[in-house]
Amino acid sequence: MIRNIQAVAGVVLREMLRRKDFYVVLVLSFLLVGLMAASRFFSADKAVASLKDAALLIIWISAFVIAVTSAARQIPAECESGTIFPLLAKPITRTEVLLGKFMGCWLACGVALAVFYAFLTIFSASRAHTMPGAIFFQAFWAHWILLGLIISLALLGSLVFAAPSSNTTICLVALAGLWLLGGHLNHIALRMTEPGSTLVYILYYILPHVELFDLRRLVVHDYPAVPWLMWAAQTLYGLTYTAALLVIGCTLFQRKSLR
Amino acid sequence: MSAALLNFGLLLTICFCLATWVEPRWRKYSKQAGSPASISTKLLGESRRLLAGQALIAADKYFHLGYYPSVFELAEKEEDQHFQGMVTQTNAANHAEEKTHHREPLDWLERFSRHFHPSVHVHADEKGEAAQREILPWLRIAAELEPENPQVYVLAGFYLRTRFNRIDDAESFLRDGLRANPGSPEILLELSKLYLDNRNDPGQSLNLAELAWRRWLEQAQKTEEPDIFLKQQIVTQLVQAETKLGHWRQAIRWLEELKKHSPNPESVAQRIEELRREHIHDL
Numbered sequence: 001m002i003r004n005i006q007a008v009a010g011v012v013l014r015e016m017l018r019r020k021d022f023y024v025v026l027v028l029s030f031l032l033v034g035l036m037a038a039s040r041f042f043s044a045d046k047a048v049a050s051l052k053d054a055a056l057l058i059i060w061i062s063a064f065v066i067a068v069t070s071a072a073r074q075i076p077a078e079c080e081s082g083t084i085f086p087l088l089a090k091p092i093t094r095t096e097v098l099l100g101k102f103m104g105c106w107l108a109c110g111v112a113l114a115v116f117y118a119f120l121t122i123f124s125a126s127r128a129h130t131m132p133g134a135i136f137f138q139a140f141w142a143h144w145i146l147l148g149l150i151i152s153l154a155l156l157g158s159l160v161f162a163a164p165s166s167n168t169t170i171c172l173v174a175l176a177g178l179w180l181l182g183g184h185l186n187h188i189a190l191r192m193t194e195p196g197s198t199l200v201y202i203l204y205y206i207l208p209h210v211e212l213f214d215l216r217r218l219v220v221h222d223y224p225a226v227p228w229l230m231w232a233a234q235t236l237y238g239l240t241y242t243a244a245l246l247v248i249g250c251t252l253f254q255r256k257s258l259r
Numbered sequence: 260m261s262a263a264l265l266n267f268g269l270l271l272t273i274c275f276c277l278a279t280w281v282e283p284r285w286r287k288y289s290k291q292a293g294s295p296a297s298i299s300t301k302l303l304g305e306s307r308r309l310l311a312g313q314a315l316i317a318a319d320k321y322f323h324l325g326y327y328p329s330v331f332e333l334a335e336k337e338e339d340q341h342f343q344g345m346v347t348q349t350n351a352a353n354h355a356e357e358k359t360h361h362r363e364p365l366d367w368l369e370r371f372s373r374h375f376h377p378s379v380h381v382h383a384d385e386k387g388e389a390a391q392r393e394i395l396p397w398l399r400i401a402a403e404l405e406p407e408n409p410q411v412y413v414l415a416g417f418y419l420r421t422r423f424n425r426i427d428d429a430e431s432f433l434r435d436g437l438r439a440n441p442g443s444p445e446i447l448l449e450l451s452k453l454y455l456d457n458r459n460d461p462g463q464s465l466n467l468a469e470l471a472w473r474r475w476l477e478q479a480q481k482t483e484e485p486d487i488f489l490k491q492q493i494v495t496q497l498v499q500a501e502t503k504l505g506h507w508r509q510a511i512r513w514l515e516e517l518k519k520h521s522p523n524p525e526s527v528a529q530r531i532e533e534l535r536r537e538h539i540h541d542l
Contacts (some may be wrong), residue, residue, distance in 0.1 A: 217325035
């Protein structure tokens with residue numbers, strides 16, 4: 001089983017690294033950060049935090065877009081070109097195909113993310129003249145775990161929605177909503193009347209909390225690393241949601257008619 | 260000579276002629292439309308004010324090192340403060356109080372999430388100069404987006420001169436603000452403080468404070484609710500400048516003005532008596 005997943009993941013990884021999307025986003029991000037770094041305020045300022053903030057926001061948006069668009073097209077592209085049939089004719093199950101697709105996308109996003117964070121680390125160290133602490137690693141890790149969740153969500157969406165474009169749009173809107181509002185649903189619930197209040201509170205507990213993986217403010221303002229136990233719990237939280245989404249995805253893929 | 264080259268030359272000539280025709284008309288139009296608009300005004304229109312507000316919020320976020328309550332928490336806090344105000348009639352915005360009365364998380368998930376974002380109320384002053392410096396770019400952006408807001412210039416000027424000892428930058432920025440807001444009493448007052456506290460030039464400081472006072476009077480005549488807090492600040496500055504110059508009679512006159520709206524008129528009266536006693540021969 002592992003060998004089959006590795007084989008599919010390898011193909012996806014190679015295909016994604018051959019595509020130009022990733023490089024375009026990377027160059028654009030570097031250009032934007034470089035342009036911002038070139039602007040100087042009040043003649044001798046060396047503002048680092050605001051640049052890190054802007055760079056991280058660009059990285060977050062770019063990673064969201066890369067993860068969702070790449071995962072959303074995996075299954076529909078195979079079905080549309082008909083390559084899914086010779087693939088499934090081999091001794092490989094549908095679950096292995098989906099898990100392989102997931103692993104390939106997740107690894108490719110991990111490579112992209114590593115490049116982004118390496119750039120951020122070098123940039124930050126060169127501007128602040130200090131080596132970034134463990135919080136940088138924790139931010140990268142949390143971001144990568146979140147991308148796993150996003151990819152599994154987009155893969156699940158690709159099995160539910162008809163077109164990759166609609167899946168991409170719905171996923172991006174839902175993620176932006178979760179990112180911005182997810183953590184405040186409990187406060188919203190408190191201001192509502194029953195039964196709306198209970199429903200929103202249930203949603204608050206059921207929906208994945210994207211904002212838990214957002215360590216940007218800690219990185220930007222040079223806070224110390226998160227306690228490692230909490231970091232492990234955060235990882236477990238992310239992996240649990242990813243596994244749950246993948247299980248639903250595999251179940252749906254088993255039942256999906258490919259014709 | 261090839262036809263392409265001739266065509267190219269013709270196009271260049273047409274461009275040049277068009278430029279000579281458009282340029283004076285554009286200048287005339289710009290004069291009619293008022294001051295030449297900045298790039299942000301051209302690109303963003305009136306929405307730049309909204310972005311300027313966001314830049315100011317960002318400056319505040321940076322001042323609190325990333326700790327910033329959400330709109331929901333702010334609403335709750337306002338309700339709390341309103342309640343506290345009714346019960347105790349005290350200022351609930353005390354930093355020390357906020358630190359101790361930090362709201363308890365509503366549930367385990369919120370308690371867990373607090374490990375992953377700044378959740379303690381701290382100020383950039385406590386983290387040194389580097390942390391405070393980060394506020395400046397946001398103030399600059401806010402000023403670029405909304406040059407009509409004098410508070411941005413005052414705030415940036417205050418930071419530049421008091422925290423970073425960059426007097427020239429502070430003066431230059433405040434003068435930029437004065438060009439964008441001619442006769443703004445807030446900016447004139449800040450400039451007066453700069454001349455008194457940092458340039459040790461009480462004469463120039465007095466001139467600026469007097470100008471700020473005249474502009475404040477002009478503004479006060481036009482509005483039903485004049486800014487008394489600003490007035491008190493200007494008058495205090497006038498007292499300081501006159502005292503430094505040894506103009507005791509004028510200093511007492513300004514202290515009398517200060518007493519009118521002072522929350523503590525007894526201490527002002529005491530100061531007046533002290534000045535009268537100490538400089539009885541100069542009066």
